[in-house]
Amino acid sequence: MAPDQCVIHSGSCSNKPHNVSSPLQQGGNGGFFGNPIGGNDWNVGACINSLQAADACHRLENLLDSSSERDVALPRHVAIIMDGNGRWARRRFLPRLEGHRQGAKAVRRAVEFCRRRGIKVLTLYAFSTENWQRPKSEVSGLMRLLSEYLDSQLEEIHSNDIRFTTIGDVQRLPEPLIAKIEQARRKTAQNKSMTLNIALSYGGRQDILNAAKSLAKAFTEGTIDEDAFTEDALSSFLATAELGDPDLLIRTGGETRISNFLLWQCAYAELYFTPILWPDFDEAALEAALEEFRSRQRRFGKTSEQIEREPGDP
Ligand code: FPP
Numbered sequence: 001m002a003p004d005q006c007v008i009h010s011g012s013c014s015n016k017p018h019n020v021s022s023p024l025q026q027g028g029n030g031g032f033f034g035n036p037i038g039g040n041d042w043n044v045g046a047c048i049n050s051l052q053a054a055d056a057c058h059r060l061e062n063l064l065d066s067s068s069e070r071d072v073a074l075p076r077h078v079a080i081i082m083d084g085n086g087r088w089a090r091r092r093f094l095p096r097l098e099g100h101r102q103g104a105k106a107v108r109r110a111v112e113f114c115r116r117r118g119i120k121v122l123t124l125y126a127f128s129t130e131n132w133q134r135p136k137s138e139v140s141g142l143m144r145l146l147s148e149y150l151d152s153q154l155e156e157i158h159s160n161d162i163r164f165t166t167i168g169d170v171q172r173l174p175e176p177l178i179a180k181i182e183q184a185r186r187k188t189a190q191n192k193s194m195t196l197n198i199a200l201s202y203g204g205r206q207d208i209l210n211a212a213k214s215l216a217k218a219f220t221e222g223t224i225d226e227d228a229f230t231e232d233a234l235s236s237f238l239a240t241a242e243l244g245d246p247d248l249l250i251r252t253g254g255e256t257r258i259s260n261f262l263l264w265q266c267a268y269a270e271l272y273f274t275p276i277l278w279p280d281f282d283e284a285a286l287e288a289a290l291e292e293f294r295s296r297q298r299r300f301g302k303t304s305e306q307i308e309r310e311p312g313d314p
Contacts, residue, residue: 073294075247077121078114079269081261082106084253084277097141102279104145108153111196113283115160117290121195121243125261129169129203143174146200150180154187161193167239168202197243204263211237211264240265248293252278252285270296 082103089099107124114122127142134142157164164184171178181200214237218224224233235241245265249258254275258266272289274281299307 079123079246081251082278088277088279123197161191163191163195164188168200
């Protein structure tokens with residue numbers, strides 16, 4: 001199917017996840033300010049309920065998204081580990097930062113492509129908790145690129161009805177960048193066509209740990225009992241609570257590992273590894289990843305026979 005033939009889901013939900021004021025947005029790991037464990041005065045039980053309602057709504061939305069209204073085999077949420085910038089530069093005898101600069105151009109292409117193609121959520125791994133260990137000059141160069149990206153792209157993101165969010169410990173970023181991120185988040189908060197979610201200072205283990213601590217805190221405070229320790233409850237405290245889990249995880253650059261990215265959330269994601277270096281990852285490469293996704297059968301632990309029998313069967 002040609003990209004412009006894709007039918008985009010047009011259903012709406014009165015309790016859309018992004019309308020829910022979640023602890024994550026207010027001060028959680030996935031939010032911009034604060035920490036989910038201490039300091040914020042929110043009712044954990046109510047938040048779990050609210051996030052579970054959001055999650056249920058989100059699942060309903062997924063169901064609608066995968067109905068006949070829409071290209072059934074299109075991933076709703078695509079997550080990308082953008083690897084290979086350094087090698088791209090080295091092969092051309094250029095500084096690593098030039099690789100990242102070309103990587104930022106590939107980000108623009110990917111966002112535009114996914115928006116046009118009807119992807120609802122695009123999560124990009126731009127900076128991991130481990131990336132802080134890189135040389136200072138590379139870290140500050142990356143921060144500058146992120147800042148320039150927002151300066152140059154925010155208007156376009158907004159005019160394309162794209163909502164901008166981040167996950168990760170954004171508080172560790174330089175103050176001016178935090179302010180720009182917050183401004184981008186506020187400006188685009190009501191946009192509906194796609195969510196561009198950038199993982200910054202993000203680590204999957206940290207995300208799970210934060211969620212587990214939040215649950216434990218709720219338990220010790222008596223807000224929830226032991227029965228509330230469910231997968232859904234823990235998911236509701238992850239940074240991606242209101243975005244849903246990725247359907248497709250792409251890693252460019254030839255490595256075949258997840259590198260601490262969305263560890264819990266990728267339990268059932270289709271994994272797609274390509275040797276293409278991120279700066280070279282263009283529309284055709286993205287389309288090939290979608291094509292591969294389309295060819296996979298997602299069984300979620302069931303048998304092929306069950307999956308093939310399911311639609312419309314009594
Ligand atoms: C991994 O490649 C890439 C990163 C750690 C940074 C990703 C950043 C960008 C794509 C640019 C800015 C981002 C946005 C959202 C505007 P690597 O450096 O590890 O590559 P290598 O493995 O070839 O050395």
